[in-house]
Amino acid sequence: MYSKITGTGSYLPEKILTNQDLENMVETSDDWIRTRTGITQRHIARDDQVASDLALYASQNAMKAAGISNKDIDLIIVATTTPDMIFPSTACILQNKLGIENCPAFDVQAVCSGFVYALATADMFVSSGKCRNALVVGTEIYSKIIDWNDRSTCVLFGDGAGAVILSQSNAPGILSTHLHASGSYSNVLSAPGSISGGKVQGDPYISMEGSTVFKFAVKVLEEVVQEAVSQNNLQAADIDWLVPHQANIRIIQSTAKKLGIPMDKVVVAVDKHGNTSAASIPLALDIAVRDGRIHPGQLVLLEGVGGGFTWGAVLLRW
Numbered sequence: 001m002y003s004k005i006t007g008t009g010s011y012l013p014e015k016i017l018t019n020q021d022l023e024n025m026v027e028t029s030d031d032w033i034r035t036r037t038g039i040t041q042r043h044i045a046r047d048d049q050v051a052s053d054l055a056l057y058a059s060q061n062a063m064k065a066a067g068i069s070n071k072d073i074d075l076i077i078v079a080t081t082t083p084d085m086i087f088p089s090t091a092c093i094l095q096n097k098l099g100i101e102n103c104p105a106f107d108v109q110a111v112c113s114g115f116v117y118a119l120a121t122a123d124m125f126v127s128s129g130k131c132r133n134a135l136v137v138g139t140e141i142y143s144k145i146i147d148w149n150d151r152s153t154c155v156l157f158g159d160g161a162g163a164v165i166l167s168q169s170n171a172p173g174i175l176s177t178h179l180h181a182s183g184s185y186s187n188v189l190s191a192p193g194s195i196s197g198g199k200v201q202g203d204p205y206i207s208m209e210g211s212t213v214f215k216f217a218v219k220v221l222e223e224v225v226q227e228a229v230s231q232n233n234l235q236a237a238d239i240d241w242l243v244p245h246q247a248n249i250r251i252i253q254s255t256a257k258k259l260g261i262p263m264d265k266v267v268v269a270v271d272k273h274g275n276t277s278a279a280s281i282p283l284a285l286d287i288a289v290r291d292g293r294i295h296p297g298q299l300v301l302l303e304g305v306g307g308g309f310t311w312g313a314v315l316l317r318w
Ligand code: UT7
Pocket: 027, 028, 029, 032, 033, 036, 037, 112, 151, 152, 153, 155, 189, 209, 210, 211, 212, 213, 214, 217, 246, 247, 248, 251, 275, 277, 305, 306, 307
């Protein structure tokens, strides 16, 4: 038995924050942001929106695309770094909002690799026959954990959600999944605050050594893509669509160049979304599916890297 993505969906909050808007908030320029990151705008959630609200719309769109109803979902996995609350999990809150009565529901915390981790986990449930239709979501509201006075991070991130339905299938589907982590890099990219005694202890905002993350990202993304294709006796040139984590256009271009994959086979959404962490891959995937770029039978590779460090890839036949 195999697992196959049978529907995708996404949701972006209405409010758009442009580079020009940011010029009025911190000492930065549209030119710096575009040339260093490729980002021109990002979406920002309303103050009263939480990650499960964004996830709800993305999930409903994915269920509609898959032609299934909430009664058909028997597993919910939510990848998020910005959960609604400490507990219950955002997956349980989403389950209730979707009106689903009883199925396993849990969150995965692997930062920007979260969706790849969640999809790999769902694949194990579905391909082993334990579940028929898994709802796998990446949803983030980074605008709540960004220091809007810190120009080195506030220009990079955005809010959004993406979702897929992973269903049982007689034909693949997901060909292989590849997950990695190295906790020795935990200080390089973190939001180190914690709650104790009713207060946030330590720095509650994102802190990042940007150039260290950049170099590490390009190195491990190339490695994990090579690992995925070689395990399937394929080559990078066989990939029809690379759907990378959307952090920085220069990371995406450098990885594609090292792999010898032309940019017209790479799905890019970072210009319009910024870095939406665990939501970025399913958001980009949904766009490329809905605009007709990704066709049945094509080879698609999803890859991401993020805080932890964590990184991984999912190779699949659409
Ligand atoms: O999702 C995974 C997590 N994150 C990432 O993948 C991000 C990975 N890193 C990056 O994308 C890039 O390293 C950044 C976009 C964060 C930074 O680009 P960079 O080319 O590595 O620039 P830099 O950090 O070396 O900074 C260059 C200069 C510095 O000034 P000095 O020291 O050269 O005078 C910064 O202070 O740019 C300055 N700078 C800015 N200037 C204008 C940093 N942020 C800004 C800004 N506007 N927003």
